[in-house]
Amino acid sequence: MRIRAAVIEQKGAPFTIEQLELDAPRANEVLVRIVAVGICQTDIHMQHQEYPVPFPIVLGHEASGIVENVGPGVSDIKPGDKVVLSFPSCGHCSPCLSGSAAYCLHAYELCFGGQRLDGSNALHRLSTKGEKETVHGHFFCQSSFAAYSIALESNVVKVPDDAPLELLGPLGCGFQTGAGAIFNSLRVQVNSSIAVFGVGAVGLAAIMAAKAAGASKIIAIDIEDKRLTLASELGATHTINSKRESSSEQIKSIVPIGLDYVLELTARPEMLKLAVDVLAPKGTAALIGGAPLGTEASIDMNQLLNGRTVRGIIQGDAVPRLFIPKLIDLYQAGRFPFDRLIRFYDFAEINEAIEDIKKGQTIKAVLKVSTPLSPLRPW
Known part of the structure; x- marks a missing residue:
C-alpha cells in the first residue's frame, strides 16, 4: 500500500x-x-x-x-x-x-x-x-x-x-518513562522527598506521578522559569533555577538530611554527581537522561557507603499493556x-x-x- x-x-x-x-x-x-x-x-x-x-x-x-x-x-x-x-x-x-x-x-x-x-x-x-x-x-x-x-x-x-x-x-515512551520511574522503578513512598533534575516532558510526567504517589517534598530543578512555573502547577512543592542559584545549597535548605530519591534527566555528568551528593542515607539516584556514548561521571565512592544507590532506568520499568491503561485511568481521574x-x-x-x-x-x-x-x- x-x-x-x-x-x-x-x-x-x-x-x-x-x-x-x-x-x-x-x-x-x-x-x-x-x-x-x-x-x-x-x-x-x-x-x-x-x-x-x-x-x-x-x-x-x-x-x-x-x-x-x-x-x-x-x-x-x-x-x-x-x-x-x-x-x-x-x-x-x-x-x-x-x-x-x-x-x-x-x-x-x-x-x-x-x-x-x-x-x-x-x-x-x-x-x-x-x-x-x-x-x-x-x-x-x-x-x-x-x-x-x-x-x-x-x-x-x-x-x-x-x-x-x-x-x-x-x-x-516519554510519559511512561517519567511516570514509570516514580511508580515502578523507585516505588516512591507517601511523605517521601524527591528532586527531578530537568523538567521537560519526562521530568514533568515524573512530577505529576510523584504528586499522585503522595510524596511530600517534590523539588523541580531546571534553567527555564516557564517550565518551573508549570512544574509548580503540576505538583512540585519547590522549584530551583540552577542558572541563578546553587542547587546543592537550596536542596540542603529544603531537606537538610538529604533526599530519598533523585531523578537525573539532564545527562550532564556533574548533575549525576550532584544527584548522589544530595541523597539521604539509603537514598536512590536514578539516571534517565541519555548521554552521548562514552560519557563518564565522577562520583565520590564514599557517598555510596551509607546505603546510597545509583541506577539507570529504561522506559520506567513498565509493562506497557498493564501500565498505559493505569496512566489513562489516572488521567481520567484528574491525577495525571x-x-x-x-x-x-x-x-x-x-x-x-x-x-x-x-x-x-x-x-x-x-x-x-x-x-x-x-x-x-x-x-
Whole structure:
C-alpha cells in the first residue's frame, strides 16, 4: 500500500514527507493507521546520529492509532481496536522472561536497527529509474512518523474506546518513562522527598506521578522559569533555577538530611554527581537522561557507603499493556493531567515542531496525522 511518511535522508537533514510503499503485515505483526504521534528527544538524537541508525529512515515511536489489519498468529488485537504503540522486546531472552522487557537483550537491534531482526524491511520507494529501494523502518518496531505503521503485536497496547486517542501516543515512551520511574522503578513512598533534575516532558510526567504517589517534598530543578512555573502547577512543592542559584545549597535548605530519591534527566555528568551528593542515607539516584556514548561521571565512592544507590532506568520499568491503561485511568481521574504538556501540529509541520522543541517553546509536540472519525485511506 502507498503511504505518506516523514523520511530522514542523512545526518542532520530535515524531515521530508514522501510517498512510500508499505508491505502487508507478516506473522505476529499489526498494521495501524496512525492518528497522532509524539516527537521524543530520542527521535531528535537519531536525526543527528547521536546514536547511529541507518539512513534513509522513518523515525517515530510515540504513536496512537486504529488497527487496520493483522498478520497471521495475532490473537489479542483485531481490526478496529484503538491502540498505543510502545517499545518492543523479543519476549524470549532472560530479562523478557523475568518481566523486565525494557531491558531486553535485543532492544538495540529492535529499536535502532532500521529493519526486522531477520534483516527484512516493510518500507520501500521507487528510484528515478523505477527500481525498488529500501527505506529503513521498524524504528522501535513502528516507524510511526507515517500515515500507517507496521508494529509487533507485543508492542501494541489496546486502549478504551472512550480514551482521547489523539493525546495518548506519548504514553508509549516519554510519559511512561517519567511516570514509570516514580511508580515502578523507585516505588516512591507517601511523605517521601524527591528532586527531578530537568523538567521537560519526562521530568514533568515524573512530577505529576510523584504528586499522585503522595510524596511530600517534590523539588523541580531546571534553567527555564516557564517550565518551573508549570512544574509548580503540576505538583512540585519547590522549584530551583540552577542558572541563578546553587542547587546543592537550596536542596540542603529544603531537606537538610538529604533526599530519598533523585531523578537525573539532564545527562550532564556533574548533575549525576550532584544527584548522589544530595541523597539521604539509603537514598536512590536514578539516571534517565541519555548521554552521548562514552560519557563518564565522577562520583565520590564514599557517598555510596551509607546505603546510597545509583541506577539507570529504561522506559520506567513498565509493562506497557498493564501500565498505559493505569496512566489513562489516572488521567481520567484528574491525577495525571499530561494533556497540559502537549501542543498539536499538523503532520507536515514536523520540522517546525522540532525547532519549537529545541527552542523550549514546546514541551511535547504531537503530530496529527489523521483523525479517528475521518480515516486516512491509502492512495
